[in-house]
Amino acid sequence: MKKGYLIEFKNINKIFPGVVALDNVSFNIEKGEVHAIVGENGAGKSTLIKILSGVEQKDAGEIFIDGIEMFINNPKNALELGITCIYQELPLSPSLSIADNIFLGQEIKKFGFLNKSMQNNIAKQLFKEFDINVDPRTLVEKLSVSMQQITAIVKAMMKDAKVFIMDEPTATLGEHEVSRLFTFIEKIKGKGISILYISHRMDEIFGIADRVTVLKDGKFMGTRVVSEITKNELINLMSGQNIHDASLVYDPERAISQEIVLEIKNLFYKQLLQNINIKVRKGEILGITGLVGAGKTELLKCIYGIARLDRGEIIFNEKVLGVGGGDISTGFSVSGFVPEDRKREGLFLNLNIIKNISISSLRFLTTFTYINQKKETSLVKKNMRDLDIKASSILQQVQFLSGGNQQKVILSRWLSSYKKILLLDEPTRGVDVIAKIEIYKLINMLSKKGISIIFSSSDVSEVLSISDRVVTLRNGRIVNIFKKEGFNKEEVLRDIMFG
Ligand SMILES: Nc1ncnc2c1ncn2[C@@H]1O[C@H](COP(=O)(O)OP(=O)(O)OP(=O)(O)O)[C@@H](O)[C@H]1O
Ligand SMILES: [Mg+2]
Structure with missing residues (x-):
């Protein structure tokens, strides 16, 4: 069965004063894939996802979702279309519990009263689906960063999310938190949801992404299947140069004094x-x-x-x-x-x-x-x-x-x-x-x-x-x-x- 394209970018252009941030960018994202976007600093990655999530407006080009052209004029539009961004500042209220956050704005009521125990039960069940055992009454401010990210994702999934955008989500995570987030990403992908993943860490791209798209100076350089490309090939595509050995960073010829x-x-x-x-x-x-x-x-x-x-x-x-x-x-x-x-x-x-x-x-x-x-x-x-x-x-x-x-x-x-x-x-x-x-x-x-x-x-x-x-x-x-x-x-x- 051929998987459908969830999102198609066609000839996207964006100009800021003095810089072409996106120059005719076209590529697509499939259903249920982790799609990484890589590129040097300033390549246009964040600009592209800001356009997709309604934070910035494109100057030209088209965005198709499930084959239909969509106009994303503001972040609210994007959310309604099932596009959710997991930013560093998460849309959670720290002083509320996990369950209260998840049901904020869509509370479960019984005879006009808030049914907390039902909310807690459902929240617990939602996390269980991802093999995460957590007390839904825990305050969000008590959670680690990765658990907060997961809570934000679970909350969005309640609203029928189709794609999650993550712009350097692991920048503030420790190693063990990264692995927890990755296990979680594998699971949501299994539900047919796509993930647009931006990172500068090569290990992460090769560990979690199915395909990777490279931007350079606002231009589309290509999309590759991750299992069919080496790390050095990817770096060369990003830089447009031939960098032989990216791992050689230690200089053994430095003589360190004993002083x-x-x-x-x-x-x-x-x-x-x-x-x-x-x-x-x-x-x-x-x-x-x-x-x-x-x-x-x-x-x-x-x-x-x-x-x-x-x-x-x-x-x-x-x-x-x-x-x-x-x-x-x-x-x-x-x-x-x-x-x-x-x-x-x-x-x-x-x-x-x-x-x-x-x-x-x-x-x-x-x-x-x-x-x-x-x-x-x-x-x-x-x-x-x-x-x-x-x-x-x-x-x-x-x-x-x-x-x-x-x-x-x-x-x-x-x-x-x-x-x-x-x-x-x-x-x-x-x-x-x-x-x-x-x-x-x-x-x-x-x-x-x-x-x-x-x-x-x-x-x-x-x-x-x-x-x-x-x-x-x-x-x-x-x-x-x-x-x-x-x-x-x-x-x-x-x-x-x-x-
Ligand atoms: N609001 C803005 N006003 C002016 N220039 C901007 C604005 N936002 C982005 N740019 C410029 O657009 C270009 C693309 O920036 P963008 O933030 O998309 O890069 P990036 O690929 O996300 O880089 P990084 O890896 O460093 O986060 C850069 O040259 C940047 O300076
Ligand atoms: Mg960026």
Whole structure:
């Protein structure tokens, strides 16, 4: 039996000021398939799904659903057509229970009164269909991110959803949560529902997608059956270049000195970090991994000086930076920090790219309090070239850049600021594979210049491929410190999950 097309995109065009976000894109999505969309940062993936879900309007082209042309003018239209988007901000009320969320707006009533026990029973049954045992009276705010996503999906399925759109749904999930979400996706697919899945993680595409469509600079490059293509072929299709070995990111030729530049001694911070001891060498790349909530971000913030230690010392070049209280000025002057939540902590969204990049290099760009604008512009242009930042101009406000390009802006800010230590918190989150390789190369280059890099990531494979040593954290404590020779993915996973 030939499966029908659920959705057909025909010659979709979308132009934003200064950029063609989608250029004549045509392809289709089958019923009951997981269809991945991949492409470099700024390729047009999010724009396409915003059009499908009614958040943006196309300039030209047609969308067919079950063979009929549909006009999706707003998000409500999309929902009525069975198109549901699982965004990072989920449409749930945190202070209500799972069942109350699922039945919100479609409550079950008996003699005019809310029938809670019936709602709870049905909700429990709905989850059971997916082999998930959960108390439907649990408040949503108590749930893990993946369970919240699942709740949002179950809620939408009550309303006859046909397609779920997921734009980087695993970005905030730990490894075990990812596997739970994937099992769940397999099950909804079995019910004939399609999933449109956007991710930069190749392992995920190859683990879960049936077909994959590649966009590049707003253009359709092709759709492939995942089982018939290799990872390298896919990356080459995305980049339009021949990248031979994407997995080669560690540079063994870097000579790391034995000189200790940073020492963390008996550090305690709230209940979040307990007795942390780490020594970091000059030019070393030190990876830190752990589940969400293990304390990675807090540790970096303590080193940077924006979190006050309760006990312990942070010693830089034999000088104590923080005794029982974080010394911000010294922390700032020796280290640069790329925070995990770029929108809230890192970027000045309404400023342009120039200001966002040059802000931490002003010391080097200023003569007698005047900013040397020529120097500033050339520095920013160089950074944009080095990291391949896609924007219509250096004057563009960063709020209009694609997610990955925002991340590159924040990273490039520190690359030219001459710090001795670089603290990177999930620096490749949302960054495309090709740019990831660029970032790894830059990290190697900085470490060759003697800069020490502390790299935190919940992506265990990534941490193991780039680092000289890897620290495993669990519940605020160090479980182990692995040396390159002793790297073992299973052991690292066991450490971070079970301690
Ligand atoms: N509201 C907007 N105003 C101006 N330009 C925009 C707007 N939204 C997107 N763009 C531009 O359209 C292009 C496509 O962006 P889009 O967000 O679709 O990329 P993406 O493939 O999702 O990238 P990423 O992997 O980084 O999330 C980019 O050049 C982006 O800067
Ligand atoms: Mg995007």
